[in-house]
Structure formats: structure tokens, C-alpha cells
Amino acid sequence: MAEGAADNDTWRQEAVQMQKDNPELTTAQIAEKKKGELVKPEKGSGGYSKEARHESPVQSSVKDLPYRIAPIPGKGLGLIATRQISRGELIVEESPVLMERQGFMGFSQIQEQFDQLEASVQDQIMDLHDKNAPDGNGKTLLGGVGSSNGALCLVISRANHSCINNCYHGWVDGRERLFCDADIASGEEICTNYIQWHLTTDQRQRELQTQFGFACDCPACMQAESLQKKHDAIRLKIGQLDQSIPELYPMPSKAVALVEQVLSLYEKLGRPIPYVAEVRHCYDAFQLSLSERNIPAAKRWIQRAYAASLITDGPSSPQALRFERFVKNPLSRLQDGLCI
Numbered sequence: 271m272a273e274g275a276a277d278n279d280t281w282r283q284e285a286v287q288m289q290k291d292n293p294e295l296t297t298a299q300i301a302e303k304k305k306g307e308l309v310k311p312e313k314g315s316g317g318y319s320k321e322a323r324h325e326s327p328v329q330s331s332v333k334d335l336p337y338r339i340a341p342i343p344g345k346g347l348g349l350i351a352t353r354q355i356s357r358g359e360l361i362v363e364e365s366p367v368l369m370e371r372q373g374f375m376g377f378s379q380i381q382e383q384f385d386q387l388e389a390s391v392q393d394q395i396m397d398l399h400d401k402n403a404p405d406g407n408g409k410t411l412l413g414g415v416g417s418s419n420g421a422l423c424l425v426i427s428r429a430n431h432s433c434i435n436n437c438y439h440g441w442v443d444g445r446e447r448l449f450c451d452a453d454i455a456s457g458e459e460i461c462t463n464y465i466q467w468h469l470t471t472d473q474r475q476r477e478l479q480t481q482f483g484f485a486c487d488c489p490a491c492m493q494a495e496s497l498q499k500k501h502d503a504i505r506l507k508i509g510q511l512d513q514s515i516p517e518l519y520p521m522p523s524k525a526v527a528l529v530e531q532v533l534s535l536y537e538k539l540g541r542p543i544p545y546v547a548e549v550r551h552c553y554d555a556f557q558l559s560l561s562e563r564n565i566p567a568a569k570r571w572i573q574r575a576y577a578a579s580l581i582t583d584g585p586s587s588p589q590a591l592r593f594e595r596f597v598k599n600p601l602s603r604l605q606d607g608l609c610i
């Protein structure tokens with residue numbers, strides 16, 4: 271083995287050990303700690319390099335990160351807020367390290383992409399939770415990735431689930447965004463939602479156990495039985511109304527009334543309306559109002575959908591830009607051909 275490669279290997283083993291001993295540290299923090307110890311990698315050796323560390327797909331500047339990765343009792347690792355995070359803030363946006371290409375990501379394709387990654391990134395992928403190996407023994411690449419579909423982001427993959435989530439995630443233009451959906455206090459866990467909103471406690475427990483292999487003990491699942499029943503009924507009602515809205519498209523005013531009802535029901539669950547729900551429902555109401563030529567109402571709805579889309583998708587996203595056009599001129603939606 272060439273001398274440089276051996277040095278790299280030692281550095282790599284030390285870095286991996288440091289990550290194991292300090293699971294709360296991000297890769298970038300480890301790189302920071304080991305600054306100065308880095309050696310140049312052999313070309314194609316897949317070893318660590320200072321440059322590669324700082325070009326890691328994980329956000330590299332640790333100072334201002336609003337989260338840190340840390341062990342969470344009973345959940346493996348998770349994301350903890352390093353400061354107060356306000357509703358609407360973008361927590362992290364990242365590119366996937368592995369992703370589906372041309373609609374099919376078979377195992378051999380994942381392995382091929384994996385083999386081309388920096389060793390540090392490979393380590394982070396293999397460090398991810400594998401639901402088939404909960405104690406960490408016998409992990410496989412596919413188990414860490416979770417499925418042979420979709421894409422894998424290193425930070426957002428660490429977000430655990432809560433049925434009363436304070437953040438949410440989504441794909442925009444090949445990158446994944448994690449945004450704050452309800453104010454998060456410093457030190458609080460940042461949790462997203464893996465499943466549908468419209469399920470009762472029992473249904474959610476079954477789904478999380480079957481799909482993800484854990485029993486959820488989030489505040490929504492642990493609340494007193496009377497409140498749980500009340501909230502289960504609200505969630506079911508949200509689901510029913512959601513389904514009924516399209517059935518009422520021929521009667522736009524009635525459909526808009528249902529949109530208003532759904533939005534107010536979300537607030538009865540003790541948290542603000544999820545931004546994604548706001549985008550979808552307000553855009554529906556915009557189109558319904560437009561179909562009745564109720565322009566003042568259409569303007570109000572599209573302004574609301576636009577404001578929420580700035581959070582879910584970001585200001586330069588195709589969706590936000592399209593909504594911005596409708597805010598300026600609601601009737602331009604008719605020129606596109608209104609179809610509800």
C-alpha cells in the first residue's frame with residue numbers, strides 16, 4: 271500500500287472512531303476537530319481529504335447550523351435545535367448523496383453510486399439507521415438507504431417522526447428542504463411527519479410499526495385518552511372533508527366553505543396549519559373563486575397560497591414563481607386554462 275494511502279486509512283479509522291465515540295457530532299464538526307491532521311488522498315483511493323470534507327453534501331459551516339445530530343433516547347440519532355427556530359424558517363436544504371435515476375434505482379445502481387462516493391460520505395450512509403438491523407449489527411447498504419426508490423439525504427434522513435411534527439420536508443428541483451412548521455425551542459427535538467395527518471392514534475401506531483418498526487410515543491400519541499379521542503375525531507374529519515372538496519367542485523362556494531372548515535380544523539389540533547396543507551387548500555380555493563369570477567376572494571386565496579409556497583418550496587421555485595404571477599394578475603390563471 272502506498273504511504274499516502276496508509277495515512278489516509280489511519281486518518282479515516284480515527285475519524286470513524288471519533289464519529290462513533292461522539293455520535294452527536296456532524297461530519298463537518300469532526301473535520302473541524304481534525305483540521306490540520308488531513309493528508310492528501312491518493313487519486314481514486316476514496317480516502318479523506320480536507321477539500322472533500324468541506325465539499326461534503328452535508329452543510330459544512332457548523333457555526334450557524336440551527337440543528338445538531340444527537341442521540342435521542344429510544345430513537346437512535348435525531349436532530350436537536352441549537353437555537354430557537356421560528357415557524358417558516360428553512361432548517362436545511364441538501365442534495366441527495368444517492369438518488370433514483372431514470373425512474374429506477376435497483377440495488378446494483380445504488381451500489382454503483384455508493385462506490386463512487388467519498389469514503390466519509392460512505393461512512394455517513396452506513397451509519398444511518400437500518401430498520402432490519404436495529405442494534406446496528408448486520409447493516410446492509412439497502413437497509414440504510416431504506417428502499418430502492420427515491421433519494422437519500424444525509425441530514426434530513428436523521429429527522430425522526432412525530433404525529434404532531436414541528437417541521438416538514440419536501441423535494442424541490444432535485445434538492446430536499448426541511449422547514450419549520452411550528453416554532454421550535456432551543457434544545458427541542460426537530461421532528462417531521464412520516465405518515466398522513468388524517469389517521470387516528472391506533473391507525474398511526476399500526477402504520478408506524480408496520481412501515482418503520484417503532485411504537486410512537488410523541489405527545490399526540492401519549493396525551494390523555496379524552497383529548498386523544500377528541501383529536502382523533504378532528505383528524506378523521508379533516509380526512510373526510512379533504513375527500514369531499516373535489517366532489518363539490520361544481521358548487522364552488524360550497525367547496526370553498528369546506529376549505530375554510532378544513533383549515534380551521536387543523537388549528538384545533540393545537541398547532542398551526544401545516545404549510546403544505548395551506549398551499550394545497552388555498553390554491554384550490556383560489557381556483558374555485560376564480561371559476562365564479564369572485565376576483566377579490568381569488569386574490570386573497572392566492573396571496574395565502576403564495577406566502578405558504580415561499581416556505582415549502584422557496585422563492586425561486588417554479589411553484590412560487592407561478593403563484594407570484596397569479597398574485598400580480600389572478601386572471602392569468604384563466605389564460606393557462608382553468609382546470610379544477
Ligand SMILES: C[S@@+](CC[C@H](N)C(=O)[O-])C[C@H]1O[C@@H](n2cnc3c(N)ncnc32)[C@H](O)[C@@H]1O
Pocket residue numbers: 344345346347348397398399401427428429430431432482483484485486487488
Ligand atoms: C429516517 S430514520 C430517522 C433517523 C434515525 N433515528 C437514525 O438514527 O438514523 C427512521 C428510523 O428512526 C427511528 N425513529 C424515527 N422516529 C421515531 C420515533 N418517534 N420513535 C422511535 N423511533 C423513531 C425508527 O427506527 C425509524 O425506522
